[in-house]
Amino acid sequence: FSVNEFGADAFTVELGKVRPFGENNRDSFAAAERSLRQLIAQPEPQLPNFDPQQHFIFAEAQTINRMNQDFELNFADDVANFTAFEKGDLLATDGGEPIYAQHDAEHIIFPNAKVALGQRALLTVVRVPTDSLELV
Numbered sequence: 001f002s003v004n005e006f007g008a009d010a011f012t013v014e015l016g017k018v019r020p021f022g023e024n025n026r027d028s029f030a031a032a033e034r035s036l037r038q039l040i041a042q043p044e045p046q047l048p049n050f051d052p053q054q055h056f057i058f059a060e061a062q063t064i065n066r067m068n069q070d071f072e073l074n075f076a077d078d079v080a081n082f083t084a085f086e087k088g089d090l091l092a093t094d095g096g097e098p099i100y101a102q103h104d105a106e107h108i109i110f111p112n113a114k115v116a117l118g119q120r121a122l123l124t125v126v127r128v129p130t131d132s133l134e135l136v
Contacts, residue, residue, distance in 0.1 A: 012109075052130035061106050064122040066115050068095030073113045073122065082107045085124075092122060 002008040026033070038045035074090045075083075085091060085101040085108065092099040092113075101124065109123045 055130055057128045057130055057133065058107065058125035059128050061103055061124040061126045063120055064092055064099055064124070066094065066113065066117055066119060066121040068117070070095060071113055071121060073111055079108065079111065081109050091124070
């Protein structure tokens with residue numbers, strides 16, 4: 001909403017596995033939590049030097065909204081987030097209209113065919129080469 005309505009920057013940080021709220025082991029993400037707290041609370045956080053080989057940056061490729069009752073994803077319900085599809089692979093069908101991957105190595109995120117009409121049923125992303133980023 002903030003991106004669309006106000007031009008804000010936005011990002012998603014994956015900190016757990018797809019489980020009911022509160023069922024992820026927080027100890028597994030203690031280092032990530034410390035880093036996020038430093039970024040928020042310290043004017044100049046003490047962080048290690050950036051190593052592009054240790055980071056994966058993704059940009060949105062497609063937002064696929066469910067517009068019809070007969071919306072179907074073309075993969076199993078238990079397919080993991082960030083599973084990659086190749087350009088031309090059928091991702092979903094909405095009202096009889098096919099929806100294809102538009103890029104090679106197009107990754108799926110948050111698939112949910114049962115969302116209400118007009119809501120996001122699938123987000124796809126593509127990896128951005130870290131060496132192409134302008135670091136500040």
